[in-house]
Amino acid sequence: MKIRCVWEHNGDDSIMYADNFVGAYTRGESKDIALQKMKREVMSYLKWKGEVVTDSLEPIIVQEKASVLMVSDADSDVLFEEEKKPLSRSEYEELKALALKSAKNFLDLYEIIPDKNKSCLPIRKTFYGQVPRTAFEMYEHTKNVNEYYFGEIGVETEHEGTIVECRQRGFVLLEEQPDFLKNTVYQGSYDEEWSLRKVLRRFVWHDRIHAKAMYRMAVKTFGGGIPNLFHFV
Numbered sequence: 001m002k003i004r005c006v007w008e009h010n011g012d013d014s015i016m017y018a019d020n021f022v023g024a025y026t027r028g029e030s031k032d033i034a035l036q037k038m039k040r041e042v043m044s045y046l047k048w049k050g051e052v053v054t055d056s057l058e059p060i061i062v063q064e065k066a067s068v069l070m071v072s073d074a075d076s077d078v079l080f081e082e083e084k085k086p087l088s089r090s091e092y093e094e095l096k097a098l099a100l101k102s103a104k105n106f107l108d109l110y111e112i113i114p115d116k117n118k119s120c121l122p123i124r125k126t127f128y129g130q131v132p133r134t135a136f137e138m139y140e141h142t143k144n145v146n147e148y149y150f151g152e153i154g155v156e157t158e159h160e161g162t163i164v165e166c167r168q169r170g171f172v173l174l175e176e177q178p179d180f181l182k183n184t185v186y187q188g189s190y191d192e193e194w195s196l197r198k199v200l201r202r203f204v205w206h207d208r209i210h211a212k213a214m215y216r217m218a219v220k221t222f223g224g225g226i227p228n229l230f231h232f233v
Helices: 031-049 088-112 135-143 146-150 164-176 196-224
Strands: 002-010 014-018 025-027 058-066
Touching: 002 031, 014 031, 014 164, 025 031, 025 196, 031 058, 031 088, 088 164, 135 146, 135 164, 135 196, 146 164, 146 196, 164 196
Parallel strands: 002 058
Antiparallel strands: 002 014, 014 025
């Protein structure tokens, strides 16, 4: 089975995305390092989805995007060629369910953390400010992109309540728009191109970034006993 990889890079720093495993990604100091990680990432991703995990996976690059952004800190603006295509209703429902499963698992992980404001991680800053260190900071940061992502495709919503509740409300508002399945490409903030497919992928990708960080922080800070809900390797 081919893993169709989209390679976004700034010099050597790379993010690799799988356009046929929506939300799966790797990062690396070079294209080769990011590419080498992709097979294990997709195996972990399939286990999280509850699907059959196969070892016969071959990453291939199908799209490249050179970027001026700090991709080493997961700053990204790529729009996949696949993300410009219209959606069928069944495909949309499947991707929505995945985005909601991701939010639910993220919330479940957050609620397991014994002390939401404790972390052994050092302070570090990136392009968007201080990196979230505690479970509370990671959760709030991840939940609060709800308004931003939906807003980039013309859906006015907010991020009140849990990450699951606000994401569900966003989908309800989206579905009130006529022809939302046409998957219109919007020129959003900072001249970044967005589509519904991209929003669906970004939710899962962004959850996955911060769930990995939260899980690894929790294991370092509190020791064993933290369930690996996303099956990270």
